[in-house]
Amino acid sequence: MIQRSPSTGEWVFYPRVIAPQTGATDLEWTEPSGLATVYATTVKRMKPPAENVSIAIVELDEGPRLMTHVHSIPAEDVFIGMRVRAQIADGPDGKIVVFEPERPE
């Protein structure tokens, strides 16, 4: 769930008490499509045997961008423009939103 302001139609991430720019206060939790496109990508290079880690910024189809991991493929294979879908995964301090390449149905 991410926030959306019905009065402005704007989707907001990260969660705030007011919408940026407009200052709208009618933010509501709304379910986004879960679909996104990779906007920028890098590989956090690790010392072997640890695996390299994907660090990416994805743009949700609804507009907002967030930092995330793209999982289930090697970090080096993530590319800008790649279509991805949100998943919930275990993070270092609890559940986190990650993305996986979208596979055609």
Place this chain on the structure above:
Amino acid sequence: MTRGAHLRGKTAFVGAATFGCGEAPGYTALELAAEAGRRAIADAGLTPSQIDGLFICLPTDFLSGLTIAEYLGIRPAMTNNSRTGGSAFLTHAEWAMLALEAGLIDHALICYGANQRTGAGKLVSAQMPSPFETPYRPNNPVASYALAASRHMHQYGTTSEQLASVAVAARQWANLNPEAFRQGPLSIGDVLASRLVADPLHVADCCLVTDGAAAVVMTRADRAKDLAKTPVALLGAASATWHHEIAQLEDLTVSAAKESGSRAFAQAGLTPGDIDVVNLYDAFTINTILFLEDLGFCAKGEGGAYVASGAIGPGGTLPVNTNGGGLSFCHPGMYGLFTLVESIRQLRGECGDRQVKDAKLALAHGNGGTLSSQATCVLGLLETV
């Protein structure tokens, strides 16, 4: 009327100093900053008791303005330890300009020091961890700049070789600066062969981790002429902030330097073509490309080709980071103040083998956070006022 145009040339830098650049074992950040401050005050021909405006931020001391006033034994009428990351000191110059011109203070000291190399052994940051980025453990700050670099490469075809040419030019300048910490030959191949940290950035695309301190003294232009050294006028100073975390920057290939630069140039009544020497905050090689574009020295997207042409190195058409920059000179964590010191030294003609001939106008540019806070100062000899 252009905002701030009446401030053009009303204030001047009259003292500048560095201290402990590279390794300064045994010194605390406070001691380094105090010694740089003492040297800058002496450079101006002033005494500490004449400083009535104090501007500082130290790596971990959030009340460093109070600490350094006590340490130096001065009683400033205005104390400012505002933080915007590595750009802070150029914003300090902007505030000092206003306070001096308003007559609230007569002599401003801006100083900084850090011992992250011999103290902590790594970059010391006072940033609040983001609840929305920290769970992904990005290796910041490099990851954020790597993301920007990936976007620049995607949109404009910028290459790793072009990024590397920034590090090579910085090293060529550093080899002419006896104070530079990292010297010796460096080729594009060397940069590309160095370890990848966060693609596309290698170790050699990243700034150093060193100790070091810097300080400058400012006063009103009418007082400046009576002091010890050639005054360097502040012709324009402006800053801009668009975001904090990298994911919130609207376009990762455009920084707020676009706004700070155009405002500073407008105040100064100058254009990029007028500038003889540029010193900008090169935390990573992508920074130099982004800022040269955003400040108007080349068109957006052409920065890669511009730096690879040899324009920014010794003998090039636009000398950039003539001290060797954060990449090869020194980088104690918040490098911005060193861009002012080097600009002042170039305009005074104090730069020895790396001196830019007949330099009359310089631009200093600071960056804070993850491309977040941008601050630009345009400096010139009195004859340019």
